Amino acid sequence: MKLAARLIGGALAAAVMAAPAFAADPIKIALVHGTSGASFDVYSKQSETGFEMGLEYATKGTMEVNGHKIELIHKDTQFKPDVARAVLAEAYGDDDALIAVGGTSSGVTKGMLPIAKEYKRILLVEPAVADSLTGPDSNRYVFKTSRNSSMDMQAQALALKPGKDLHVATLAQDYAFGRDGIKAFKAALKGTGATVVDEEYAPIKTTDFTAAAERMFNALKDKPGRKVILIYWAGGGDPLGKIAAMDPGRYGIKLSTGGNILPALAAYKAVPGMEGATYYYYEDAKNPINDWLVKEHEKRFGTPPDFFTAGGMAAALAVVKAIETAKTLDTEGLIKAMEGMSWETPKGKMTFRKEDHQALQSMYAFKIKVDPNVKWAIPELTRVITPDEMNIPIGRHDQ
Incomplete structure (x- = not known):
């Protein structure tokens, strides 16, 4: 939908969009992800593959729920906030999507939140991470199946066993994902006695981490006790490998x-x-849904399911559960069904918290194991970190 048309007809469109679906109507779901324009596009593709496999699993291959055929609509945000807002409005308005799922970049997804409110339609956030996506600038039409920065960082803090002897320097990307993550990490350390001695933020496309690493080395090298550099990074650049090559162990x-x-x-x-x-590794979760996902993904693609494949499947399973249980198949009916809803996923049970619609879920502590017969390092499970071990802040308080 073009901007002028949106400005003229937004209120009327919102009223029409909130109308319930009739028995023979298909349910249109828009997948609104960045599939071009950034290295993050691999996350989007995994998420959409997982979503499609989740629909298949939940509907036993029929792609039908309660007599309604599921119709998927694909939209590319190009990782640009203005494009993301336009294609989401197009999905709700011109395409008549009942639910949208996306996006990938936290910064881009944040710009999509007001569009869901304008059209009074559900936006299910997956796989973007930032806490702010269910924060004060969010709204009652936004639900989130992806984990958030607080989960990442509270789990990370628990894995590091923080105490007075722990000193940490942090490296993160200079946008919503990175800054929300380090804020959450510092909050997770509060009261443990651990100290953050340096925070480094770098542009998303950074490939040379020499200067940041030297600053972190200098901040840590003379500290007593345990000294750790925490890296919170998405996409390319390989800061972990490059900083490891600089031999931090000498300090x-x-x-x-x-x-x-x-x-x-x-x-x-x-x-x-x-x-x-970590959020997910295919060998860590032990349940029938994950067993099916691993078997089917390996059969179809020759590889195990990945990080965001599991997230996409979790989102699809949430959508099907909501449609199956909603008393009315419209936005208000879906909100009532989804608030407080629990459902099973490849990670086990998730629950949408009523207050801010964040899905509470388990995380996995690991220790890296290297097997020469495996192309990647194995994040070998040390323990499951359950939702009740994490104190995830409520982001949005209005109803």
């Missing part, structure tokens, strides 16, 4: 980071024994 400094997609885990072979926490 007694260890590296730590969260999990990642399988190709990126190849760089983790440089840090055997490294401890951290």
Whole structure:
């Protein structure tokens, strides 16, 4: 939908869009991700593959729920906030999508939140991470199946066993994902006695980490006790491998980071024994849904399911559960069904928190194992970190 048309007809469109679907109507779901324009596009493709496989699993291959055929609409945000807003409005308005799922970049997705409110339609956030996506600038039409920065960082803090002897320097990308993540990490350390001695932020496309690494080395090298550089990074650049190559061990400094997609885990072979926490690794979750996903993904694609494949499937399973249980198949009916809803996923049970619509879920602490017969480093499970171990802040309080 063009901008002029949106400005003229927004209120009328919102009223029409909120109308319930009739028995024979298809349910249109828009997948609104960046599939061109950035290295993050691999996350989008995994997410959309997982979503399609999740629909297949949940509907036993019929692609039909309660007599309604599911129709998928694909939209490319190009990783540009203005394009993302335009294609989401187009999905709700011109395409009549009941639900949209996306996006990939946290910064881009944040710009999509007001469009969901304008059209009074559900936006299910997957796989973007930042806490702010369910924060004060969010709204009641936004739900989030992806984990958030607080989950990443509380799990990471638990994996590091923080105490007075722990000193940390951090490296993150200079946008919503990175800054929300480090803010959450510092909050997770509060009261433990651990100290963050340096924070480094770099542009998303940074490939040379020499200057930032030297500043972190200088901040840590003379500290007593345990010294750790925490890296919170998405996409390319390989900061973990490049900083490991600079030999932080000569200062007694260890590296730590969260999990990642399988190709990126190849760089983790440089840090055997490294401890951290992850959202998903296909060998960690033990349940029938994950068993099916692993078997089918390997059969179809020749590889195990990856980080964001599991997230996409979790989102699809949430959508099907909501449609199956909603008393009315419109926005208000879906909101009532989804608030407080629990459902099973490849990671086990997730629950949409009523207050801010963030899905609470388990995380996985790991220790890196290197097997020469495996292309990537293995984040070997040390323990499951359950939702009740994490105190995830409520982001949005209005109803």
